Amino acid sequence: MLTIDESREAELTVLQLTGRLDAVTAPELEQRLATLAGDGCGKMAVDFGKLEMIVSAGLRVFLAFAKKCRKSGIRLALCRMQPVVYEVFKISGFTEILAIFPTREEAVRSLDS
Amino acid sequence: MLTIDESREAELTVLQLTGRLDAVTAPELEQRLATLAGDGCGKMAVDFGKLEMIVSAGLRVFLAFAKKCRKSGIRLALCRMQPVVYEVFKISGFTEILAIFPTREEAVRSLDS
Amino acid sequence: MEILRLPAELESLERFRKFVTERAAESGLDSRLIPKIELVLEEILTNQVMHAYKEREGEAEVACFPRRDGCFCLQLRDWGPEFDPLKQAAPDTAAPLEERRVGGLGIHLVKNMADHLEYRREDGKNILTVCFKKPAV
Amino acid sequence: MEILRLPAELESLERFRKFVTERAAESGLDSRLIPKIELVLEEILTNQVMHAYKEREGEAEVACFPRRDGCFCLQLRDWGPEFDPLKQAAPDTAAPLEERRVGGLGIHLVKNMADHLEYRREDGKNILTVCFKKPAV
Numbered sequence A, B: 001m002l003t004i005d006e007s008r009e010a011e012l013t014v015l016q017l018t019g020r021l022d023a024v025t026a027p028e029l030e031q032r033l034a035t036l037a038g039d040g041c042g043k044m045a046v047d048f049g050k051l052e053m054i055v056s057a058g059l060r061v062f063l064a065f066a067k068k069c070r071k072s073g074i075r076l077a078l079c080r081m082q083p084v085v086y087e088v089f090k091i092s093g094f095t096e097i098l099a100i101f102p103t104r105e106e107a108v109r110s111l112d113s
Numbered sequence C, D: 001m002e003i004l005r006l007p008a009e010l011e012s013l014e015r016f017r018k019f020v021t022e023r024a025a026e027s028g029l030d031s032r033l034i035p036k037i038e039l040v041l042e043e044i045l046t047n048q049v050m051h052a053y054k055e056r057e058g059e060a061e062v063a064c065f066p067r068r069d070g071c072f073c074l075q076l077r078d079w080g081p082e083f084d085p086l087k088q089a090a091p092d093t094a095a096p097l098e099e100r101r102v103g104g105l106g107i108h109l110v111k112n113m114a115d116h117l118e119y120r121r122e123d124g125k126n127i128l129t130v131c132f133k134k135p136a137v
């Protein structure tokens, strides 16, 4: 089970993930991100605070999306990862190529600078 | 899970069985019947209305108890079996050697005659 | 074919039961058949615990699968000594109370409740297949 | 050893997961280890579904058992073509974003999360054993 809550403020979209990002739920997130990118979203923060688990199918979605963001100029920041989720990003080398922040405030601030 | 509810009125004890009489729960019933027989109970009706399932471990308890009743002069009547429970008694030939009645009234009445 | 293998002990009965009744329900079986399937399952599992392994530890395995003709089938396996329940003599179910032996009814019930029974010994395993017909509507 | 065998399909993930996490909890494992075990389980099962059986149907089997030294172990089995995940080259986790290939991280995560990994091919089965140490208290 994955729930994706979305809030928008001007150019900024914040996604809050709740539950598990696994092989079953990853396609839902992929779909939602594609829609947002298509809608011309300029800045995006993804809040992982309530995400309990991520598997490689979830990493795959973020890597593909980060590549797309780089190309189309969307600014992306991730935040509030639980230790096991952060560990998965770390082991995969994703902490080096994605902007990850401890708090939502820091993530949003990074998108403004 | 098996629940054994007991009510007494003078010489008559009525046991109401709820749940499942299987290999795990049969020893509980065996124990309870032994205690009642030891207490000098004279007439006993067993109400199967809420018993969903019986396996051979349960039949074993009733056969042994019926033999004991025969020897010690306790009168025993069973009643209100659900179809699948009755079928188990039937297939085992127990409907020929035990007194089984559709209603509790009939069972109790048979013990008075 | 779905399979669950657990230690052969009475504590495993409940988990085997849930496993089988969920599969039976999924297969669209008439719910009136469920108590019969449970009875057969429990009789055989109890025999595995009590007789196949007696005092020693061992494992029991239950498989569920649909047969091509629509029957719902169980396969029960243990690694105990060879024992063919189909070869057991039927108990005397017509004896009067005083003469009836206590016990020996489990296999008799299984034979009467199942629509099809098959035993084979293979690779040191006892394999008993039990099938239930879906009742005609 | 407790074993569950189900059709190798994404719909089975949730039942395998419950089976394993209940066993892990019973074994007295530190609950902080559970997400790691789930991750490893899901990565391997997903590979069985996606790669071992590709378009065809098949079965996956998961066994749970404690090792003598107190480790909690999983054994994952499939009947797909021989595939030793331990022989897979590690992905380049240091490449910059533009050069990173999408995918290929599942086995890498498994290797990093497990304390002990062992592969063998036996009787036409791929058998992968994964053990987790109980953290010292």
Ligand SMILES: Nc1ncnc2c1ncn2[C@@H]1O[C@H](COP(=O)(O)OP(=O)(O)O)[C@@H](O)[C@H]1O
Pocket (backbone or CB within 6 Å): B056, C043, C047, C048, C051, C052, C080, C081, C083, C085, C088, C103, C104, C105, C106, C107, C108
């Ligand atoms: N799996 C088994 N392995 C060896 N012997 C068995 C097994 N199952 C049953 N038996 C033998 O068959 C007998 C009859 O079994 P059953 O009809 O289930 O009645 P009960 O178990 O109550 O005696 C048992 O008493 C036992 O001697």
Ligand SMILES: Nc1ncnc2c1ncn2[C@@H]1O[C@H](COP(=O)(O)OP(=O)(O)O)[C@@H](O)[C@H]1O
Pocket (backbone or CB within 6 Å): A056, D043, D047, D048, D051, D052, D080, D081, D083, D085, D088, D103, D104, D105, D106, D107, D108
């Ligand atoms: N069970 C398997 N059988 C055959 N090939 C496999 C199996 N598991 C993995 N592979 C191969 O190894 C590669 C790497 O797997 P993995 O690290 O899990 O990443 P991903 O599945 O995302 O590609 C897969 O792309 C596939 O080619």
